[in-house]
Amino acid sequence: MSDNFGFEEEEFQGSWNGRTLIRIGKLLRPHWRSTLGFMVAIGIVAAVEAFETYLVSRAIDEGLSAGDPQRLGEILSLYAVATATLAAFVFVFIYLTGRLGQQVQYDLRRRIFNHLQTLSLGYYNRTPVGWIMSRVVSDSERIADLISWGVLDITWGVMNISTALFFMLTINAQLTLVVVPLVPVLLIIATWFQARILVGFRESRKANSKITGNYNEMITGVRVIKALGREESSIQEFGSLTRNMYSASYSAAWYSALFMPSVMVCSAVAVGAVVYFGGRNVETVTAGGMSIGQIQAFVSYITFMMWPVMEMARVFASMQHAIASAERSFSLLDTKADIVNRPDAADPGTLRGDIVFDNVTFYYDENKPVLTNFNLHVKAGEMVALVGETGGGKSTIVNLICRFYEPRSGTIRINGMDYTQMTLHGIHSRTGIVLQTPHLFSGSIRENLRYGRLDATDSEIEEAAKLAGAHDFIITFDKGYDTDVGEGGGLLSVGQKQLISLARAVLAKPEIFVMDEATSSVDTLTEALIQKGMEALMKGRTSFVIAHRLSTIRSADRIVVIEGGQIAEMGNHQELLRQKGHYYNLYTKQFRQEREAAYTREGTPEQAQPLAAGL
Ligand SMILES: Nc1ncnc2c1ncn2[C@@H]1O[C@H](COP(=O)(O)OP(=O)(O)O)[C@@H](O)[C@H]1O
Ligand SMILES: [Mg+2]
Numbered sequence: 001m002s003d004n005f006g007f008e009e010e011e012f013q014g015s016w017n018g019r020t021l022i023r024i025g026k027l028l029r030p031h032w033r034s035t036l037g038f039m040v041a042i043g044i045v046a047a048v049e050a051f052e053t054y055l056v057s058r059a060i061d062e063g064l065s066a067g068d069p070q071r072l073g074e075i076l077s078l079y080a081v082a083t084a085t086l087a088a089f090v091f092v093f094i095y096l097t098g099r100l101g102q103q104v105q106y107d108l109r110r111r112i113f114n115h116l117q118t119l120s121l122g123y124y125n126r127t128p129v130g131w132i133m134s135r136v137v138s139d140s141e142r143i144a145d146l147i148s149w150g151v152l153d154i155t156w157g158v159m160n161i162s163t164a165l166f167f168m169l170t171i172n173a174q175l176t177l178v179v180v181p182l183v184p185v186l187l188i189i190a191t192w193f194q195a196r197i198l199v200g201f202r203e204s205r206k207a208n209s210k211i212t213g214n215y216n217e218m219i220t221g222v223r224v225i226k227a228l229g230r231e232e233s234s235i236q237e238f239g240s241l242t243r244n245m246y247s248a249s250y251s252a253a254w255y256s257a258l259f260m261p262s263v264m265v266c267s268a269v270a271v272g273a274v275v276y277f278g279g280r281n282v283e284t285v286t287a288g289g290m291s292i293g294q295i296q297a298f299v300s301y302i303t304f305m306m307w308p309v310m311e312m313a314r315v316f317a318s319m320q321h322a323i324a325s326a327e328r329s330f331s332l333l334d335t336k337a338d339i340v341n342r343p344d345a346a347d348p349g350t351l352r353g354d355i356v357f358d359n360v361t362f363y364y365d366e367n368k369p370v371l372t373n374f375n376l377h378v379k380a381g382e383m384v385a386l387v388g389e390t391g392g393g394k395s396t397i398v399n400l401i402c403r404f405y406e407p408r409s410g411t412i413r414i415n416g417m418d419y420t421q422m423t424l425h426g427i428h429s430r431t432g433i434v435l436q437t438p439h440l441f442s443g444s445i446r447e448n449l450r451y452g453r454l455d456a457t458d459s460e461i462e463e464a465a466k467l468a469g470a471h472d473f474i475i476t477f478d479k480g481y482d483t484d485v486g487e488g489g490g491l492l493s494v495g496q497k498q499l500i501s502l503a504r505a506v507l508a509k510p511e512i513f514v515m516d517e518a519t520s521s522v523d524t525l526t527e528a529l530i531q532k533g534m535e536a537l538m539k540g541r542t543s544f545v546i547a548h549r550l551s552t553i554r555s556a557d558r559i560v561v562i563e564g565g566q567i568a569e570m571g572n573h574q575e576l577l578r579q580k581g582h583y584y585n586l587y588t589k590q591f592r593q594e595r596e597a598a599y600t601r602e603g604t605p606e607q608a609q610p611l612a613a614g615l
Helices: 002-009 018-026 029-065 069-118 121-126 129-171 173-179 182-220 222-227 231-279 292-334 394-401 424-428 445-450 458-468 494-508 524-538 573-579 582-602 605-614
Strands: 355-365 368-378 383-387 409-414 431-434 512-516 542-546 558-563 566-571
Touching: 018 129, 018 292, 029 069, 029 129, 029 292, 069 129, 069 292, 129 173, 129 292, 173 231, 173 292, 182 222, 182 231, 182 292, 222 231, 231 292, 355 394, 368 394, 368 566, 383 394, 394 512, 394 542, 431 494, 445 458, 445 494, 458 494, 458 524, 494 524, 512 524, 524 542, 558 573, 558 582, 566 573, 566 582, 573 582
Parallel strands: 383 542, 383 558, 431 512, 512 542
Antiparallel strands: 355 368, 355 409, 558 566
């Protein structure tokens, strides 16, 4: 858990990266009409707002002070028209901006999702799920926020300030020049505060997710904690996490509290300046003084600028994080798949034929070779069992056959053709694989089965389930094939999930079939069912079976004992037992263990009889 957070917390360190900003901007290209639309709308809103303030000053001077009700009426009618316009355009920009944000987020998520499908297994090994999820969920949201609401705030701010300045200049240029320097000062102060507040919030959010993770681990691992007597140390660990959270929240609160008063002091200074310089010669406009209405307008414009400045500061401060998000998301989108179709790759048409490992060398980590100059020739239709100690390289061998990985050197030939000359789809669509931990998707049993072949009819689905030995338990459910399996198949037992994934493989009619420890997590009864289904499936197919329980693979055409990435022994069950080598040792050891287990379980040796007969 903590690993995932560690991955997530890497922060944007570099300076403002122009290339990233341009790339973020490009996300708007498909939606340039909405973008232009909302910017125009926001521009109009800002201008009309400033104009209304101007109207108020005219109403004061020409209507109220001059005691002219007709003039006042005229100005107020104009004000009403302006307000209607304002309302209409506020509606337009909020609607367009909200929609734009959703569109950008949707585009980004779809692109990331599609790209994830193309990446190879190696990528998923290296990258924590949590990291990928953050790219899809929070980063895409942050980027979308920046280029919708962020751009909106900045456009609004710039327009607001410039229209306010325009009207201020029209009223009194000299006084405007006194006030103008305050804008950048205010912007700098506000950005400084916002950045600190944001850091505080981020830190406390991070601490919060760590606390959640810690709770989670404490609850799920409560047995281990108690059994090992680690209560004290887990309490201490938790204490230090909450202290971090406290100090981060404290600093955010401190800066937040300081922020508003500072801004208020700034604007009060500006207002004071206006009243002081402007008020000295009220009514004597010709002498450079100002009317009451004009002073009122100036004061309004100053407060008017305050909000956009603060909003812009908030955007600038959060922009860094959005850029960091964008850099991570783009880095995901830029990741090249390790395994891709060669330019001249062709669909092989069929994978029926011999499978040959020719001097294959493979490693995940350069310093740790797994297979070195590995050779194996499997005949078409043969059932090969791979056995041996954990970590020997069995799974690696079948992963290579399925081309989830490719040899670092040497060649794998299927039906005489180097398989890197084939398209990935050509291989994957003709191979079937059942793993130790079966994966089902949320939905019904039927939908999960159909995942094996999308155009399968209901009767084909049922047939496959019968062949795989899944039908019998499926029909015991009230809803039968329409039973919901829950998230990840959580409503079914491992054995049931395994039978469904076997049926799914049967339906897909693969030409090469792989089972990697498929029976390791199921009870012996289900194992017997799976074995029957497996035998049905393997007829006439080249198949590879890795099984921990050796009784499962006795009938294999060939048993290959893998030790330390090498073939230690090879032959069928009888031959290998006669050799009294590695296989014999593995087999007798397991046999002994099972017999002992049977003794302690039942108090009788009967359970072990079938195995003994096999010997
Ligand atoms: N995804 C991986 N990344 C790095 N090393 C791996 C990976 N998978 C397996 N290995 C290493 O490769 C070796 C062979 O593993 P594996 O093929 O899974 O063995 P087996 O299936 O026989 O138990 C082991 O040393 C294991 O640690
Ligand atoms: Mg394995």
